[in-house]
Amino acid sequence: MASRGEGAERGGRARSSRRLRRELVERLERDGSLTDAAVRKAFLAVPRERFVPEAAARDGLEAVYRNQVILTTRDERGMWTSSSSQPSIMALMLERLDVREGQRVLEIGAGTGYNGALLAELVGPAGRVVSVELEPATARGARRALAGFAPVKVVGGDGRQGFGRGAPYDRIIVTASGAEVPSALFEQLVEGGLLELPLWVDRAGQTQAIVTFRKQAGRLRSTAVLFGGFMPLREAAGAAVPAGGVQLSANERVGGHGRPLVMLGGEALRKLSATARRRLLSLALSEPRVSQLGLRGPRGALLLYLVLEAPQHFVGSWLAPGLIGADGRGLALLAGRRTITRIEAYGDPGPERLLRDLVERWKRHGRPTERDLRVDVSFGREGRSSIAWGWSS
Ligand SMILES: C[S@@+](CC[C@H](N)C(=O)[O-])C[C@H]1O[C@@H](n2cnc3c(N)ncnc32)[C@H](O)[C@@H]1O
Incomplete structure (x- = not known):
């Protein structure tokens, strides 16, 4: 049983966590990355430290609530393979994904489980969230953090195949980057559903754009484009992080x-x-x-x-x-x-x-920005995606 002192310490920590969450949300609102009331409520409800326990123990609670990526896992060569993404990018992505109560959502790249927990808040008790993670140890960590807290089903495997048993999905979000749109994700999305993923604009993935697509009449058409960079989708557990060009x-x-x-x-x-x-x-x-x-x-x-x-x-x-x-x-x-x-x-x-x-x-051309970028994706017979980038005129 915890002593009174320990209980008071835990209570103080919970209060600090709530205050830091509020401050983070206010900061994201000030810089324009958070405007939606439901996403705001989700960020206030989910304690980030639960998903990055090592960083919280090492750097303290204040550090966990800085608007920064928290790197969590490396491969044998020392390359980073998993992280909790920067909160402002997470908020911008969640807003563009337009998640509603009761929806079925698929996430690729469970990582720490933090984004999965935010998604679970957004869909509420009538919805469902499945998150696929390639690395078995990372998947176990996410399951542990989510246990008894948010009803997210964490599945081990290659997310480029999606998770057919839970399909179809109203929303799909990929939190690792790639040069292609996996056709399985397109197939597992409902007509009119939204798919959001970081795509490589160049061949090496050094420039990326996070694109939200709507599935319509056999193809994907972009509804929003953001800047941001994500770790690459890897082909197998333990596989090297693809070299990012010269x-x-x-x-x-x-x-x-x-x-x-x-x-x-x-x-x-x-x-x-x-x-x-x-x-x-x-x-x-x-x-x-x-x-x-x-x-x-x-x-x-x-x-x-x-x-x-x-x-x-x-x-x-x-x-x-x-x-x-x-x-x-x-x-x-x-x-x-x-x-x-x-x-x-x-x-x-x-x-x-x-x-x-x-x-x-x-x-x-009218000084186009990422907001004027239009991305169109169609799929060939073998399921390879063909991506057309252009500017709205
Ligand atoms: C930036 S992290 C995801 C952050 C996560 N959504 C969170 O909230 O903490 C990217 C994750 O994608 C995973 N990943 C990489 N390739 C994958 C693949 N082919 N299938 C599933 N997950 C993959 C990595 O192991 C890593 O955990």
């Missing part, structure tokens, strides 16, 4: 504080020889030619525009998206603190010209 980086460390000087990723790097990559990295470390763009551009929107309109030239990162020439002897990056205001160019002038042209085209 990346070049250089860091500076002064007095124990590190900062990245260069971070370049993207399809275009794959075509360069090892010598050309080293030359490009040293070019990116030299002094740039700086020119103003004459606008304040949204970073994410311009990044998406470059990846989709010039994939063969795209390099860069969220902080500095840009282009290279075919031989890697020229580089041009979009730069700016909060918004994009200038071009930083290195070496041959070709990529700089192309980047200016593309920014002009983006302006003529």
